[in-house]
Amino acid sequence: MDEPVLLTGAGGRVGQAILRGIGDDYDWRLLDREPLPAAKVPDGVTDADRYVADITDERAVREAMRDVGAVIHLAGDPRKTAPWDSVLRNNIDGTQVVMRAAAEAGVERFAFASSNHAVGGYETDDRTPDLYRPDDGYRLDGTELPRPGNLYGVSKAAGEALGRLYHDEHGMSVVCVRIGNLTKDHPPREYERGQAMWLSHRDCAHLFDRCLRADYGYEIVYGISDNDRRYYSLERAREALGYDPADNSADYTFEGEPKEGAATGGGEGDSDRTAADEPPAEPNFPSDPDTPTDGA
Ligand SMILES: NC(=O)C1=CN([C@@H]2O[C@H](COP(=O)(O)OP(=O)(O)OC[C@H]3O[C@@H](n4cnc5c(N)ncnc54)[C@H](O)[C@@H]3O)[C@@H](O)[C@H]2O)C=CC1
Numbered sequence: 010m011d012e013p014v015l016l017t018g019a020g021g022r023v024g025q026a027i028l029r030g031i032g033d034d035y036d037w038r039l040l041d042r043e044p045l046p047a048a049k050v051p052d053g054v055t056d057a058d059r060y061v062a063d064i065t066d067e068r069a070v071r072e073a074m075r076d077v078g079a080v081i082h083l084a085g086d087p088r089k090t091a092p093w094d095s096v097l098r099n100n101i102d103g104t105q106v107v108m109r110a111a112a113e114a115g116v117e118r119f120a121f122a123s124s125n126h127a128v129g130g131y132e133t134d135d136r137t138p139d140l141y142r143p144d145d146g147y148r149l150d151g152t153e154l155p156r157p158g159n160l161y162g163v164s165k166a167a168g169e170a171l172g173r174l175y176h177d178e179h180g181m182s183v184v185c186v187r188i189g190n191l192t193k194d195h196p197p198r199e200y201e202r203g204q205a206m207w208l209s210h211r212d213c214a215h216l217f218d219r220c221l222r223a224d225y226g227y228e229i230v231y232g233i234s235d236n237d238r239r240y241y242s243l244e245r246a247r248e249a250l251g252y253d254p255a256d257n258s259a260d261y262t263f264e265g266e267p268k269e270g271a272a273t274g275g276g277e278g279d280s281d282r283t284a285a286d287e288p289p290a291e292p293n294f295p296s297d298p299d300t301p302t303d304g305a
């Protein structure tokens with residue numbers, strides 16, 4: 010990709026996992042409503058390529074989109090308990106602004122950070138907790154209808170539908186990545202659901218790298234590592250994107266320690282920039298009381 014890649018929400022957990030893994034491989038344009046400290050910015054990204062802006066600001070987004078070849082759109086409210094006014098503004102309105110600007114600017118590839126919560130409603134009482142265990146064969150593969158379990162999930166389903174619209178109307182390649190649970194160094198500790206949908210940092214960076222390089226039309230894929238425990242299929246991510254995950258939560262104990270002899274190492278990317286997997290020191294949204302703080 011010769012043109013710049015616009016990364017929205019660059020200062021957050023997912024954005025930093027991507028930049029730590031593939032920060033040296035692209036000509037980045039970084040957008041976040043919070044200023045990014047130098048430690049969060051790859052070498053070579055100039056001030057001119059850093060935008061402090063809200064994604065609902067159409068003018069700023071259009072300006073950041075100039076000459077961009079691809080977009081990774083992460084900015085939004087990530088809380089599963091987020092109230093409607095926040096997801097409406099940050100996740101639905103904001104995503105529409107970013108996608109429309111991308112389509113109108115002729116951007117070729119657009120990767121949208123969707124979520125496991127777009128389909129959380131499939132985790133019914135009769136399926137759980139068996140669903141989270143390695144011997145259970147139930148799989149969601151991205152062809153199922155959205156089935157959100159909360160308003161945050163509704164906002165992600167809306168983003169997926171917006172992606173469909175801008176693909177169909179403008180021919181923009183759109184991939185919606187239903188991200189599982191990103192944690193650094195080890196899977197979520199003592200959390201079956203989290204271990205079933207673990208996404209390691211290096212798999213996260215590799216997956217979004219594939220989103221920037223592969224040829225696709227409109228796709229919904231699951232963004233998880235190659236976990237033995239899983240109820241999301243990796244087939245579409247493998248086939249459509251060439252995703253080839255390296256990590257597996259089964260290589261760690263339930264408490265999150267690497268098992269002896271297992272080839273673990275999914276925590277870090279290539280760069281030695283300061284780790285920043287935790288939510289920002291001064292969170293942009295009030296913390297989510299239901300979200301385990303461990304390792305997130
Ligand atoms: N971390 C995870 O395990 C998962 C994350 N996701 C999605 O991935 C995306 C990124 O999530 P995280 O990095 O975990 O969240 P985060 O809260 O760590 O990062 C989000 C970033 O977006 C920025 N931002 C938020 N609203 C904005 C707005 N209106 N305009 C401009 N910037 C804004 C924030 O300042 C922050 O730097 C979100 O869309 C989230 O829903 C989906 C599933 C799992």
Ligand SMILES: O=C1O[C@H](COP(=O)(O)O)[C@@H](O)[C@H](O)[C@H]1O
Nearest residue numbers: 087088089124125126189190300
């Ligand atoms: O979409 C998201 O999902 C992950 C995993 O969900 P959880 O309900 O198992 O915590 C969550 O950690 C992340 O904050 C959220 O954006």
